[in-house]
Amino acid sequence: MNIEFSDRLKELPPYLFLEIDKAKRAAKAAGKDIIDLGIGDPDLTTPKHIIEALNTAAQDGANHHYALDAGLPELRTSIAQWFTKRFGVNLEPNGEIYPLIGSKEGLAHFPLSVVNPKDKVIISDPAYPAYPASVIFAGGKIVRVPAKANNGFLPDLAKLEKVKDARLMFVNFPNNPTAATATKEFYTDLVRIAKEKGIILVSDMAYSEIYYDNEKPLSLLEIEGAKDVTIEFHSFSKTYNMTGWRIGWACGNSQLIAALAKVKSNFDSGIFQAIQISGIKALQTDEHELNNLRSRYQERRDCLINSLRSIGWKIPPPKASFYVWAKIPKTFQNSLETAKAFLEQADIVVTPGVGFGPAGEGFIRMTLTVPQAKLIEAAERLKKVL
Numbered sequence: 264m265n266i267e268f269s270d271r272l273k274e275l276p277p278y279l280f281l282e283i284d285k286a287k288r289a290a291k292a293a294g295k296d297i298i299d300l301g302i303g304d305p306d307l308t309t310p311k312h313i314i315e316a317l318n319t320a321a322q323d324g325a326n327h328h329y330a331l332d333a334g335l336p337e338l339r340t341s342i343a344q345w346f347t348k349r350f351g352v353n354l355e356p357n358g359e360i361y362p363l364i365g366s367k368e369g370l371a372h373f374p375l376s377v378v379n380p381k382d383k384v385i386i387s388d389p390a391y392p393a394y395p396a397s398v399i400f401a402g403g404k405i406v407r408v409p410a411k412a413n414n415g416f417l418p419d420l421a422k423l424e425k426v427k428d429a430r431l432m433f434v435n436f437p438n439n440p441t442a443a444t445a446t447k448e449f450y451t452d453l454v455r456i457a458k459e460k461g462i463i464l465v466s467d468m469a470y471s472e473i474y475y476d477n478e479k480p481l482s483l484l485e486i487e488g489a490k491d492v493t494i495e496f497h498s499f500s501k502t503y504n505m506t507g508w509r510i511g512w513a514c515g516n517s518q519l520i521a522a523l524a525k526v527k528s529n530f531d532s533g534i535f536q537a538i539q540i541s542g543i544k545a546l547q548t549d550e551h552e553l554n555n556l557r558s559r560y561q562e563r564r565d566c567l568i569n570s571l572r573s574i575g576w577k578i579p580p581p582k583a584s585f586y587v588w589a590k591i592p593k594t595f596q597n598s599l600e601t602a603k604a605f606l607e608q609a610d611i612v613v614t615p616g617v618g619f620g621p622a623g624e625g626f627i628r629m630t631l632t633v634p635q636a637k638l639i640e641a642a643e644r645l646k647k648v649l
């Protein structure tokens with residue numbers, strides 16, 4: 264049978280990393296020693312106390328059933344307490360917090376609850392590819408607002424003000440791929456514009472706890488009045504090295520949370536309860552342990568930035584996230600060509616910026632999810648390519 268795919272599936276952008284992925288697999292199969300700076304997944308493992316909590320909770324038959332859609336009340340209360348401590352923002356556990364099977368799941372489902380066919384959805388460009396995909400699935404129209412280097416990789420608010428009748432906007436700080444963080448001034452202006460124009464703000468804070476020099480990223484919900492228009496997505500994945508566990512949460516405006524909950528109740532049946540119990544334990548993680556994690560990434564960041572500087576490639580150090588967003592060396596025409604050359608000539612995998620949207624062209628993304636020795640070796644190998 265000739266299977267015809269749905270229009271929305273056909274509308275998904277071509278997978279730009281296909282060529283790189285193929286070349287990477289071939290190089291690995293040929294036994295080459297690849298240094299993979301393309302993976303946005305921590306190499307470090309989940310802290311022991313969280314694994315122990317799962318071990319215990321998994322033994323208890325009471326946790327083996329369908330979970331409540333809204334999750335354990337104790338999980339929502341723990342999230343509320345964590346949020347107040349971290350951001351000074353109070354959230355109502357019944358109505359303003361909703362657990363997710365990873366934040367990607369919630370981000371991808373949310374547009375289905377508020378976007379009608381042809382509605383405009385603004386995406387700060389470059390962006391995490393799940394946003395455009397979610398807009399396509401909801402039948403919306405993507406409007407990209409560039410976030411350029413000369414504006415600290417913050418989306419151009421003058422351009423945003425010119426967009427008519429947008430339904431919602433995705434923002435993501437600390438940002439993947441640029442590692443940019445938002446200022447209070449930027450967020451204040453953003454909330455003002457969103458309120459004036461009736462735009463729902465979707466804030467993605469998957470990297471909220473990966474920051475350096477004690478410069479803690481802000482929550483959009485810290486801005487006065489933001490809760491009127493904002494739903495914010497948080498994740499356990501990167502903070503506690505729990506990418507495979509699939510747990511996160513949405514919080515903010517109760518009407519937006521209720522809309523997302525309605526969509527989700529038709530797609531999934533909650534998070535395995537033993538994982539929810541582990542999530543409660545994760546939120547109690549000692550600050551000392553998190554500081555160690557941040558120090559580890561900071562050492563890697565400084566190691567990579569300094570090693571690349573020593574071979575003549577100067578890159579500004581990121582203030583947050585575990586990504587290094589680098590302007591491609593002058594010897595290359597574009598990001599895809601750069602990534603191919605790094606792989607073919609140095610056995611190094613990086614992600615071409617154009618895969619995150621047109622404004623990502625001219626940059627590549629490298630991750631700090633490999634040990635320092637590999638980062639030093641990567642710079643050593645790149646000497647001959649630059």
Ligand SMILES: Cc1ncc(COP(=O)(O)O)c(C=O)c1O
Binds near residue numbers: 510
């Ligand atoms: C910007 C951004 N948001 C969300 C996610 C998804 O995280 P989760 O594991 O919570 O689904 C990622 C994962 O890489 C990400 O980079």
